[in-house]
Amino acid sequence: xxxxxxxxxxxxxWEAKLWDLLKPIDMKSLVIMSWALEAIRSDRAEAAGRYxxxxxxxxxxxxxxxxxxxxxxxxxxxxxxxxxGDRGKSEKLLNLKVWRAVAKLMNTYSGLDNVDGQIDxxxxxxxxxxxxxxxxxxxxxxxxxxxxxxGRAWFVYGNSAGKLAFExxxxxxxxxxxxxxxxxxxxxxxxxxxxLKALEGVGLIRDDIIKTINIIGAxxxxxxxxxxxxxxxxxxxxxxxxxxxxxxxxxxxxxYSERLYIPSRxxxxxxxxxxxxxxxxxxxxxxxxxGEYFEKLCFKLLKHYSGKSDSVSEEKDTSYGKSxxxxxMNDRETSGVIVECKxxxxxxxxxxxxxxxxxxxDDFDDVVKGVVQIWRTHHxxxxxxxxxxxxxxxxxxSWTLMGNSFIRRLFSMANTKADNLRIPESSRIPVALVxxxxxxxxxxxxxxxxxxKGIELSMDDEFHGFMLHTIIEKFSEKKEHREGFDYSEVxxxxxxxxxxxxx
Numbered sequence: 001x002x003x004x005x006x007x008x009x010x011x012x013x014w015e016a017k018l019w020d021l022l023k024p025i026d027m028k029s030l031v032i033m034s035w036a037l038e039a040i041r042s043d044r045a046e047a048a049g050r051y052x053x054x055x056x057x058x059x060x061x062x063x064x065x066x067x068x069x070x071x072x073x074x075x076x077x078x079x080x081x082x083x084x085g086d087r088g089k090s091e092k093l094l095n096l097k098v099w100r101a102v103a104k105l106m107n108t109y110s111g112l113d114n115v116d117g118q119i120d121x122x123x124x125x126x127x128x129x130x131x132x133x134x135x136x137x138x139x140x141x142x143x144x145x146x147x148x149x150x151g152r153a154w155f156v157y158g159n160s161a162g163k164l165a166f167e168x169x170x171x172x173x174x175x176x177x178x179x180x181x182x183x184x185x186x187x188x189x190x191x192x193x194x195x196l197k198a199l200e201g202v203g204l205i206r207d208d209i210i211k212t213i214n215i216i217g218a219x220x221x222x223x224x225x226x227x228x229x230x231x232x233x234x235x236x237x238x239x240x241x242x243x244x245x246x247x248x249x250x251x252x253x254x255x256y257s258e259r260l261y262i263p264s265r266x267x268x269x270x271x272x273x274x275x276x277x278x279x280x281x282x283x284x285x286x287x288x289x290x291g292e293y294f295e296k297l298c299f300k301l302l303k304h305y306s307g308k309s310d311s312v313s314e315e316k317d318t319s320y321g322k323s324x325x326x327x328x329m330n331d332r333e334t335s336g337v338i339v340e341c342k343x344x345x346x347x348x349x350x351x352x353x354x355x356x357x358x359x360x361x362d363d364f365d366d367v368v369k370g371v372v373q374i375w376r377t378h379h380x381x382x383x384x385x386x387x388x389x390x391x392x393x394x395x396x397x398s399w400t401l402m403g404n405s406f407i408r409r410l411f412s413m414a415n416t417k418a419d420n421l422r423i424p425e426s427s428r429i430p431v432a433l434v435x436x437x438x439x440x441x442x443x444x445x446x447x448x449x450x451x452x453k454g455i456e457l458s459m460d461d462e463f464h465g466f467m468l469h470t471i472i473e474k475f476s477e478k479k480e481h482r483e484g485f486d487y488s489e490v491x492x493x494x495x496x497x498x499x500x501x502x503x
Contacts, residue, residue: 014112021105022081024093027220030081031250033096034074034263035192037061041071042265047190054099067099069106071264072238077109078263079242082227116236146269151487152436153273154178156293156343156396157280158494165283166276172211174276175495180204180212181272184249185265193252193259213260215279216271217249239352245271246278277345291343295325297490298341298394302328304485305443311336318380324373324391328448335387337452338377338429340370342395357409364410367393371414371431372421379427390455391431398435398467407433407464432458434468441469445479 032051039048040061048054060067094101158174166174183202187194199209218226227243244250248268250261262268280286295314302312309331316323329336344366353359374391382389410433418428432455434442442451446469454472457463463471492498 010115011112014108014115018080018108018112019084021094021108022077022084025081025096025105027078027081027223027250028252028261029096030078031261031263032192033102034078035188035261035265037069037074037102038071038264038266041068044189051192052097052099052102069102071266073106073109073113075242075244075264075267076113076238077106078244079227079231079240080109080237082224082243083231113238116238147487147491148437149269149273151489151491152297153276154494154498155297155490156290157276157286159286159289159293161283161286161289162276162280165280165286169279169282170211170215172208172215175497176208177212177215178272178495179497180208181216181268184212184260184262185268185272188262188265192263193261195259213249213251216268217247217251217260219251223247223250235352235354241348246275274345291341294343294396295341298339299326300490301440301443301485302326302339305482307447310448316381318377320376320380323381324377326394330387330448334385335389335452336448337455338374338382338389338391340373340391340393342366342370342393344396346397357406364413367395367410367433368413368417371411371433372417372423374431375414375418375423375428376421378429379423383424383427388452389429390452391429392439392455393431393433394439395433395435398433398438408461430456430459432468438467438469440485442472444482444484445469446472446476447478447480450476450478 036048036052036054039045040052040054040058043058045054045058054061055067059065062068094105096102096105158178163174166172166177170177180199183199183204184194187198196206196209200206223243226247230243230246231237231240244263245267248262248264248271250263252258252261277290280290299312299314306312306328311327311329311331311333313327313329313333315325316327324338324340326339326341327333327336328339347360347363350356350360350363356363370393371391374393378389378391415428442454446454450472451468453475454468457471457475458466458468488498
């Protein structure tokens, strides 16, 4: 038997073991297990204890703890159940209220995932494929700080163009959809399910509830078919799309008077915040407006965190047209940071490709354009400056937490474009490629001069792919701990009921 044949036999072995355990378990039991595991990790252990007997202490269930079960593995297991079909034979039913049974089920899935994960990666292409190893945990790495995530997304996507695109697509106002979704999110803090009757009891209208759950949920049987449809790609199971990220509300039964089960409040929060992008991206006006509003948000953050001697300004006219988006300078505007804002999201095909540079090279061009725009702005406005000026591509999502080789290739492409535009080497200043949460952390903790030094260091091979605040931590002990930006303010600018909700 060839090595490939042996490899596939191992996959079949682990698949059979998993199917034997999963087959007799109903989907609702798995959803409750998922909710309970998340409740333990989220300091709601008392609520979780009603659905799962778990070993103490609770700290051992957090990340790096000895009982830690990654949320992305739980999500993958639920998707595996949805796409099983009529396969495998059951011997006995696991009691998912017992920790030993949960651990056995998750360990069996891990065994399958470990042998399946590199199925389409070429032997000499492991380095190229490494970025996608982070794909299953990507959403969780971004964090789920409630008001921050909601405020950012609602401001960026809840503008007038986004609201119009959403209503045209789904037949419900965006603000109404978010209100219903947010009440569902709040209703499942201590229990994994909520009834329509309970939602109507807080003043929500039944028709609005049904329209909302038709967008972000479905009965279990429809979830099954949709999962099969979207997960048919010939790639390893961990890298397939997740039905539960797209539809995080599961309806128990076909009648809408039944209960709504939520496997993950974190996934529901993502769906009604950053996930709004996928509701409006089809509309060019809404897509363009989201970029403009992201620039406005970045400007607000720079103004909020900047020091008394700082100057923050927006794009300027130059000899070649409009400059980069923002300028964070000293009061004389001779030294500082040239900022280009990028709203573009990371597509699934990039994160899951075994060789994204070979298959998805065009997807990286937007990042390259951001670097070149900064260099072009420097040449047009600061070419005679002798003060310290650096650049920053401020990304809604971090495209570039992908390691050294990716950063080198991006800057190689940028330098080729700069050559064609005849931008001199003297204007090719250091540029950091930074995701929004990372840069906001830097703004909250460090002053402009410290951040400039961090941006310069980000160009060194040693730090390619590092988050900017991690680089700064290596040389700076001085932390400002400024007051955080009030995201509820920008949330209320887009979603009128938000302030009423807080009162």
